[in-house]
Amino acid sequence: MVAWALTLGWPALGSGAENSTPRLRDVYAQEFMIGVALSAAQVDGRERRAGELAAEQFAAITPENAMKWQALHPQPDRYDFKAADAYVEFAGRHKLSLIGHTLVWHSQVPAWVFEGADGRPATREVMLNRMRQHIHAVVGRYKGKVKGWDVVNEALSDHGADILRDSLWRRLIGDDYIDHAFRFAREADPDTELYYNDYGLENPRKRANSVTLIRGLLDRGVPITGVGTQSHFHLDYPALADVDRTLAALSSLGLKVMVTELDVDVLPSRGNAGIADLNRSEAGDASMNPYTAGLPDEIQTRLAHRYRDLFAVYRRHRGSITRVTLWGLDDRQSWLNHFPIKRRTNHPLLFDRDLKPKPAFFALVHDRRPNAGGGTK
Ligand code: 9MR
Numbered sequence: 001m002v003a004w005a006l007t008l009g010w011p012a013l014g015s016g017a018e019n020s021t022p023r024l025r026d027v028y029a030q031e032f033m034i035g036v037a038l039s040a041a042q043v044d045g046r047e048r049r050a051g052e053l054a055a056e057q058f059a060a061i062t063p064e065n066a067m068k069w070q071a072l073h074p075q076p077d078r079y080d081f082k083a084a085d086a087y088v089e090f091a092g093r094h095k096l097s098l099i100g101h102t103l104v105w106h107s108q109v110p111a112w113v114f115e116g117a118d119g120r121p122a123t124r125e126v127m128l129n130r131m132r133q134h135i136h137a138v139v140g141r142y143k144g145k146v147k148g149w150d151v152v153n154e155a156l157s158d159h160g161a162d163i164l165r166d167s168l169w170r171r172l173i174g175d176d177y178i179d180h181a182f183r184f185a186r187e188a189d190p191d192t193e194l195y196y197n198d199y200g201l202e203n204p205r206k207r208a209n210s211v212t213l214i215r216g217l218l219d220r221g222v223p224i225t226g227v228g229t230q231s232h233f234h235l236d237y238p239a240l241a242d243v244d245r246t247l248a249a250l251s252s253l254g255l256k257v258m259v260t261e262l263d264v265d266v267l268p269s270r271g272n273a274g275i276a277d278l279n280r281s282e283a284g285d286a287s288m289n290p291y292t293a294g295l296p297d298e299i300q301t302r303l304a305h306r307y308r309d310l311f312a313v314y315r316r317h318r319g320s321i322t323r324v325t326l327w328g329l330d331d332r333q334s335w336l337n338h339f340p341i342k343r344r345t346n347h348p349l350l351f352d353r354d355l356k357p358k359p360a361f362f363a364l365v366h367d368r369r370p371n372a373g374g375g376t377k
Pocket of ligand 1: 068153230278335
């Protein structure tokens with residue numbers, strides 16, 4: 001760590017120079033907003049230091065889980081807004097933009113949503129009513145407080161001839177469930193931004209399908225303002241050229257483009273990189289969990305270079321990219337400690353388990369300092 005900070009020209013943390021640590025949000029302010037996904041504990045005061053660090057470093061926050069259907073609307077006649085309200089309060093107090101995540105997704109939705117009378121699947125009409133009520137209740141409550149909503153999440157398929165995922169939303173409503181979700185969200189808040197969000201768009205098939213899907217929405221006059229590419233990456237996957245091609249393809253749609261869930265898995269994998277489908281799980285053994293005692297310098301360096309290279313691509317697309325959000329503040333929080341193998345020690349983010357900035361953090365601020373010698377545009 002110390003060696004790294006020195007190489008990159010920044011004071012080592014713990015050297016008493018923390019106050020001069022640059023702020024990511026300032027470093028990139030002219031290009032795009034930098035955001036972070038926060039856990040409930042990070043915003044409600046239980047993890048106060050993490051909350052303070054997030055508010056200092058980032059300009060936007062996304063609730064990692066608190067605005068999902070299961071969390072907000074566990075039973076037909078019961079909403080629970082407590083955890084979600086804490087994000088609104090936190091964002092307001094620290095003057096951060098709040099991103100709503102997510103209204104219509106195949107995952108984290110309670111079973112009752114898809115059930116009709118007598119245990120049969122709900123009809124199209126019932127499903128559309130439920131979706132509309134939910135969206136109105138949630139988007140309506142946070143009207144004027146949420147900068148933009150991930151309206152539909154992960155509707156594209158990973159394999160097969162169909163563009164769309166075989167979800168219960170699609171089966172029970174039909175392919176137009178996506179159009180309806182956006183229209184209901186627009187009814188509920190005429191001013192908030194409305195996004196389509198998905199993972200794995202660097203895969204050429206899924207990239208092409210995302211363009212087809214969104215062009216269809218635009219042709220039908222569906223009110224969409226942005227598209228999010230989640231960006232759950234690995235050290236070597238995907239190739240930067242594919243990241244670049246995806247951003248170019250999404251930019252060509254004329255919508256705002258966002259990197260919404262960026263992280264870099266450093267652990268070994270058995271293939272399937274790029275498929276962030278939570279239904280997927282793999283068996284683990286010790287060889288699949290090599291960095292329990294900390295990340296070796298060599299991998300720490302590769303991680304820093306990976307972030308540096310990704311942000312160089314993002315900067316090239318700054319005309320269309322409006323936000324880059326990290327999927328978590330620190331390594332302890334990351335979902336990648338449990339996916340696709342449970343209980344591992346992953347190191348995918350910019351801050352370590354003690355909330356100390358990692359070499360990857362310094363790599364992102366290093367050539368963006370004013371007077372850093374050609375780093376600024
Ligand atoms: O990071 C989230 C994790 O804490 C949850 O257990 C999981 C299920 O709700 O969702 C994770 O976040 C996902 C996001 O909502 C959508 N894209 C993929 C993310 C990683 O699974």
